[in-house]
Structure formats: structure tokens, C-alpha cells
Amino acid sequence: MKKHEVEKRIQQAFSNVQVPDVLESVLSDCEKEKGYIMMKEEKKNPWIKGFVYAAIIMLAFTGVLGFNFYQSYYKAVTTIAFDVNPSIEIKTNDQDRVLEVKALNEDGEIVIGDMNLKGCDMNVAVNALIGSMIQNGYLSDLANSILISVENHDPEKTAQLQKKLSDEIYALINSNHFDGAVLSLSIENDDELRKLAETYGITVGKAQFIQNLIVANPLYSFDSLAKLTIHELNLLAHSSTLEHVSSNGNASDKNYIGKERAKEIALQYVKVNENEISHLEIEIDYEMGLMIYEVEFQVKGLEYDIDINAKTGEVVHTHSELEDDEHDVILGNSSYIGESKAKEIALNHALVSENQIDKYWIELKAHHGQAVYEIEFMVGNTEYEYKIQAENGTILQAEKEDENVGQDASYIGESKAKNIALSYMKVSASDVKNLKIHLDQEHDTIIYEVEFYVGSKEYEVKINAKTGAVIHSEKEH
Amino acid sequence: MDVINQSVTTNIDDLVLDQYLNLLKEQDQSALTEIYQMTSCLIYGFILSMLKNRHDAEDVLHDFYVTLFHSVQNYHSFGRPLAWMMTIARNLCLLKMREKTRTIAIPYDDYEISKEWENNLSIEDKLTIRDFMKQLNEEEQQIVWLHAVSGFKHREIAQMMDLTLGNVLSKYHRAIQKLKKSFAKGEK
Numbered sequence: 001m002k003k004h005e006v007e008k009r010i011q012q013a014f015s016n017v018q019v020p021d022v023l024e025s026v027l028s029d030c031e032k033e034k035g036y037i038m039m040k041e042e043k044k045n046p047w048i049k050g051f052v053y054a055a056i057i058m059l060a061f062t063g064v065l066g067f068n069f070y071q072s073y074y075k076a077v078t079t080i081a082f083d084v085n086p087s088i089e090i091k092t093n094d095q096d097r098v099l100e101v102k103a104l105n106e107d108g109e110i111v112i113g114d115m116n117l118k119g120c121d122m123n124v125a126v127n128a129l130i131g132s133m134i135q136n137g138y139l140s141d142l143a144n145s146i147l148i149s150v151e152n153h154d155p156e157k158t159a160q161l162q163k164k165l166s167d168e169i170y171a172l173i174n175s176n177h178f179d180g181a182v183l184s185l186s187i188e189n190d191d192e193l194r195k196l197a198e199t200y201g202i203t204v205g206k207a208q209f210i211q212n213l214i215v216a217n218p219l220y221s222f223d224s225l226a227k228l229t230i231h232e233l234n235l236l237a238h239s240s241t242l243e244h245v246s247s248n249g250n251a252s253d254k255n256y257i258g259k260e261r262a263k264e265i266a267l268q269y270v271k272v273n274e275n276e277i278s279h280l281e282i283e284i285d286y287e288m289g290l291m292i293y294e295v296e297f298q299v300k301g302l303e304y305d306i307d308i309n310a311k312t313g314e315v316v317h318t319h320s321e322l323e324d325d326e327h328d329v330i331l332g333n334s335s336y337i338g339e340s341k342a343k344e345i346a347l348n349h350a351l352v353s354e355n356q357i358d359k360y361w362i363e364l365k366a367h368h369g370q371a372v373y374e375i376e377f378m379v380g381n382t383e384y385e386y387k388i389q390a391e392n393g394t395i396l397q398a399e400k401e402d403e404n405v406g407q408d409a410s411y412i413g414e415s416k417a418k419n420i421a422l423s424y425m426k427v428s429a430s431d432v433k434n435l436k437i438h439l440d441q442e443h444d445t446i447i448y449e450v451e452f453y454v455g456s457k458e459y460e461v462k463i464n465a466k467t468g469a470v471i472h473s474e475k476e477h
Numbered sequence: 478m479d480v481i482n483q484s485v486t487t488n489i490d491d492l493v494l495d496q497y498l499n500l501l502k503e504q505d506q507s508a509l510t511e512i513y514q515m516t517s518c519l520i521y522g523f524i525l526s527m528l529k530n531r532h533d534a535e536d537v538l539h540d541f542y543v544t545l546f547h548s549v550q551n552y553h554s555f556g557r558p559l560a561w562m563m564t565i566a567r568n569l570c571l572l573k574m575r576e577k578t579r580t581i582a583i584p585y586d587d588y589e590i591s592k593e594w595e596n597n598l599s600i601e602d603k604l605t606i607r608d609f610m611k612q613l614n615e616e617e618q619q620i621v622w623l624h625a626v627s628g629f630k631h632r633e634i635a636q637m638m639d640l641t642l643g644n645v646l647s648k649y650h651r652a653i654q655k656l657k658k659s660f661a662k663g664e665k
Binding site for chain 2: 009010013018022
């Protein structure tokens with residue numbers, strides 16, 4: 001048997017197949033719905049209806065040859081990513097039909113569930129996804145931010161889509177009885193950004209947003225921000241204007257104690273009244289793996305910086321220093337080794353690894369006229385403190401102290417330590433401001449470290465906790 | 478390379494079909510009737526070979542002509558009208574198949590095939606179709622059908638199915654070999 005005989009035989013067999021006669025019903029359907037696009041009503045599943053609809057619309061766009069169309073239909077031209085914490089990416093063709101919906105993290109999978117959005121209109125898919133995010137509690141009154149990033153080779157189309165989606169989603173969220181905060185941006189073609197996004201397992205849109213945040217606030221590091229949700233990032237963005245990012249609505253801080261409460265806590269902590277302070281600034285910030293309110297103010301020549309856990313209201317870090325112009329000059333220099341390098345130096349010195357540490361804290365400070373990174377972190381119950389020269393990475397000070405250093409009956413006690421310190425420095429208790437005492441360990445000796453200000457001078461006295469002997473004293477202007 | 482240029486002739490005249498499609502643009506229902514009569518056999522065979530279920534194939538056949546009626550405005554008369562129509566048919570089948578994935582696929586046996594494929598067929602035709610169904614996988618069936626029955630060029634099939642030309646050619650040849658063997662066995 002020859003090849004063409006095989007072909008002939010198949011062709012013949014099929015041509016003899018009896019065809020059911022549907023001509024009449026076709027003609028009547030076409031007559032009935034002239035100008036309308038409809039299918040037989042036997043679809044039970046609304047999604048199927050969507051598919052059929054999609055199919056017809058996609059056919060309505062058919063080009064010269066069917067298969068040319070077929071190819072162009074399956075060509076993704078637009079990528080839209082949604083980040084809340086769930087990250088989802090959808091690819092659409094040039095008629096805004098969904099070709100692919102991809103969850104980029106576990107939360108994304110939950111949001112998509114068993115919805116099959118392939119083939120349906122972009123708007124339908126967006127509606128379904130946002131609806132599911134609200135239903136699953138990812139978008140709520142407490143966390144109302146979403147980031148939309150649009151990528152298309154045509155900048156005009158991109159901008160248009162970005163605006164359209166942003167408006168629609170904003171309206172969609174608002175129809176659910178809470179205000180949405182919709183961020184949107186257009187993806188720039190940047191390979192470095194893509195790599196970064198891949199490394200951290202986030203969308204390119206989120207990576208770009210973080211990068212914009214870092215540009216606006218160079219103290220942030222990509223590393224730390226990558227872990228945050230879009231809502232947290234949006235809160236951080238709120239205190240600075242970002243280029244290339246459009247924002248619709250404000251990020252809700254209802255999940256947090258609020259700026260007013262943060263101020264109260266800070267004032268109580270320092271024990272001052274509101275009318276005594278000046279230059280009050282409250283900003284939401286992210287430090288030590290926590291969302292915090294950073295409350296800054298000046299009182300009697302001292303500048304306070306009080307960080308409060310935004311959720312619990314707990315004071316997590318305080319710092320006070322003299323108002324000092326030199327400070328800004330020193331810290332304004334950008335030729336320093338950088339926070340991540342400083343961290344590396346400290347961790348290497350302490351012989352601990354990144355994942356062992358807890359309550360990590362780093363700050364660039366002016367110290368004796370030079371810029372230093374002050375690093376603090378915990379490993380178990382041990383607290384480490386480093387001062388590292390910002391220009392060359394030299395370790396100026398390394399301390400390791402055990403939190404278990406507890407009160408002991410054999411110690412002289414805090415009040416006695418305070419008296420010793422004051423009399424040693426020859427200052428009277430009424431002049432002293434911002435006095436801090438804490439128990440510490442230095443070279444196997446338990447000490448009291450007493451710090452205070454008199455006028456604009458800072459004092460530090462270290463006293464042997466058992467004997468009461470002054471080991472070290474320092475007066476700094 | 479002669480394989481590429483050699484296409485099995487069908488009894489459908491592209492020029493006539495093209496004329497009717499242009500008439501259909503004017504919402505001429507008689508043109509639809511003509512097109513239906515010219516092509517329904519071919520279209521139905523293709524749909525049935527993809528869906529393997531008479532009931533579904535009938536639905537899709539109906540949907541196909543209604544869709545054709547509405548989307549004919551996008552038809553341009555150069556090119557091959559049948560290729561354009563077949564792409565529509567294929568897309569409708571894919572949609573139907575996606576819908577069907579929700580239900581459990583029923584495995585095929587001789588009984589089903591003879592039941593699905595009309596009983597007025599000659600024994601030989603039935604056996605031919607049975608071999609076609611049993612010996613070839615889904616993809617091979619589509620490729621063979623598109624080339625041998627509806628006369629598409631391999632190059633066109635490659636575009637339609639998103640395969641390379643070489644891929645289509647080798648698959649086609651493998652499928653024909655299988656059928657040849659199977660037919661020869663049946664003749665003995």
C-alpha cells in the first residue's frame with residue numbers, strides 16, 4: 001500500500017461520515033440574533049460562557065489568515081502583576097485577553113484557587129482576582145494597598161493601561177466599603193532589576209517600587225524591604241514622593257496605633273509635655289524587622305529619637321543627642337562602606353551567621369567627629385554591640401554582653417551607682433538630664449554604666465557593680 | 478521536499494468558497510446555506526476527530542456556523558478560506574475540550590467508535606476510522622486529518638498547531654507508517 005493510498009482511504013472514510021443536519025438551527029439562530037453574538041444556551045458554568053464569549057470575540061479579531069491570527073492570539077504582549085502580599089502575574093495578548101495567570105507566591109495560589117481565567121477578558125480576570133483577595137482577607141480595611149505593574153513594549157499603551165487599571169481597581173475596592181490605596185507603575189526594561197526580583201522571589205514591579213523607595217530614602221536596603229508587604233511599603237512611601245509611581249488613595253494605618261498615640265507614648269517615655277518640645281516629626285518607618293513610628297523632637301537642646309513598635313506601642317529604641325550641625329555634615333558623606341558591609345564585618349567578628357541573629361539594629365552616627373556604624377543584635381540571650389568606622393570598616397568597639405547579667409544582692413544597686421557617678425563627676429542631681437543606668441559586663445567585670453547629660457555635655461561613668469569603684473569616666477562635648 | 482507542496486485535493490473549490498464568504502459578509506443567508514453544504518462534512522469530520530463524541534461535535538458544528546456568520550466580517554479574500562475556517566473550528570474544539578476536562582474522559586473501545594461514527598458507514602470505512610482512532614495519538618490524528626482529509630499543507634499545519642515544519646513532517650510520516658501497517662494487517 002502506497003502513502004497516497006493510505007491518505008485516500010482516510011479521506012474517503014471521513015467523507016462518508018454522516019453529518020448531523022444543524023443547518024436549520026444555525027440559520028434560525030443567525031436570523032434571531034443578527035448583529036448579536038450568542039451561543040446556544042446550554043452552558044451551566046458561567047466560566048464556560050466566558051470562554052465561549054472570549055472565543056467569539058477573539059474570532060471577531062481574526063486577521064487575514066486564521067492561523068496568523070492563531071499565532072498572534074497566543075502572543076503575550078502585556079504583563080500585569082498584582083502585589084498585595086499575594087503576588088500574581090497575568091499575561092494578556094494584544095486584545096487584552098488573558099493567556100496566563102501565574103501565582104508568584106503561596107498567597108497568590110490561594111487567591112487564584114481553582115479559578116480558570118485563561119481566555120477571558122482582562123477586566124473579568126482583574127475583577128475576579130481582586131474579589132478573591134478581598135474575600136480571602138488580603139485586602140482589607142487594615143491593609144488596603146495594592147501595587148499594579150504594567151509591562152508592554154508600547155509606552156503609550158502601558159500608561160493608558162496603568163491608569164485604567166488603577167482607576168478600576170480603586171473603584172472596585174471602594175465598592176467593598178473600605179478605601180483602597182492603589183499604587184501603579186510601568187515596568188522599565190532593566191535587566192538588573194529583573195535579576196534582583198528573581199533573587200528575592202518578588203515581582204519586577206515590587207522590585208522597582210522598592211528601588212524607588214530606596215532612591216527617596218537611601219537609608220533603606222533592598223534586603224530588608226523585600227520582605228515587606230506592599231501595604232507596609234506603601235506606608236513607608238507615604239512620607240516621601242516617589243517618581244514614576246502613581247498612587248490612588250492612602251494606605252490605611254488602622255492596624256497600627258497611629259501617629260497621635262505614638263506621640264503620647266514618646267512624650268510619656270521622656271516625661272515631657274507637648275508644649276515643651278519643638279521640631280516634632282513623626283514618621284512611619286521600618287527598622288529591626290519592625291514597622292515602627294519614629295518620633296523625633298527637640299527639648300531643651302537635646303534631640304530625641306524614639307522608635308515605637310507601630311503595632312504594640314512598645315518603645316523599641318531610644319536615642320538622644322545634642323543638636324549638632326556637625327552631625328549632618330558627617331553623615332551626609334556617601335563614601336562609606338555601607339550598612340550591609342558593616343553588618344558583615346560585625347557578624348564575622350562575632351563569629352555568628354545571619355540567621356542566628358535577632359533584633360538587629362544598625363545606625364550611622366557621628367561619634368567623636370567621625371562617622372561610625374553602630375550595630376546591635378542579639379544571639380540568644382547575648383547582646384552584641386559594635387561600633388565600626390564608616391569610612392574603612394575598622395572595628396572601633398566590640399562588646400558582648402549577657403542579658404542574664406541580673407541583679408545580684410552583692411551589687412551596690414542603681415541608686416548608689418548613680419550617686420557615685422554624680423559625685424565623681426561633681427555635678428548635682430538637679431542639673432542632670434536624661435540619665436540612664438544599666439548593668440553591663442566588661443571583661444568579666446559586672447559594671448553599672450551611667451549616662452547623663454548636663455547642659456550640652458554628655459557624661460558616661462562606668463562603675464564596678466560590686467565594689468562601687470569608678471572604672472572609666474568620659475565627658476563629651 | 479515534494480511532501481510540502483503536495484497537498485491532497487479536496488472537492489472544495491477555494492475560489493467558490495471565497496465568493497460565498499464574501500456574500501456572507503452581506504448577511505446573505507443563502508450564502509451560509511451554500512457554505513454549509515460545501516464544508517459541513519469536512520468541518521464535522523475534523524470536529525469529531527478532535528472531540529470523539531458525536532453529541533459534542535454536533536454542538537460545536539452548530540456553534541461553528543453561527544460563529545462564522547458573525548465573524549465573517551473579518552475574513553479577507555486572499556489566502557485560503559478553508560484554513561481560516563479550520564482555525565475557527567479548532568479553537569471552538571479546544572474550548573469544548575477545556576470544558577470537558579471537568580468531566581472524566583471515557584476511554585475508547587471498538588464499540589464506542591462504531592457507535593460514535595455513524596452506522597451507515599461501510600465496514601471498510603468503519604475499520605479505517607477505527608484504525609485512525611486507535612493507532613494514532615491526538616496530535617497525529619489532527620495532523621493526518623488536516624493534511625490527508627482537508628488538504629492543508631504541512632507548513633500551514635505547523636503554523637496552526639504551533640509546531641515546527643520538521644516536527645509536523647516527521648509526525649505525519651510516522652502516523653502514515655502506522656496506518657499503513659494497520660491497514661495491511663486488516664487486508665490479510
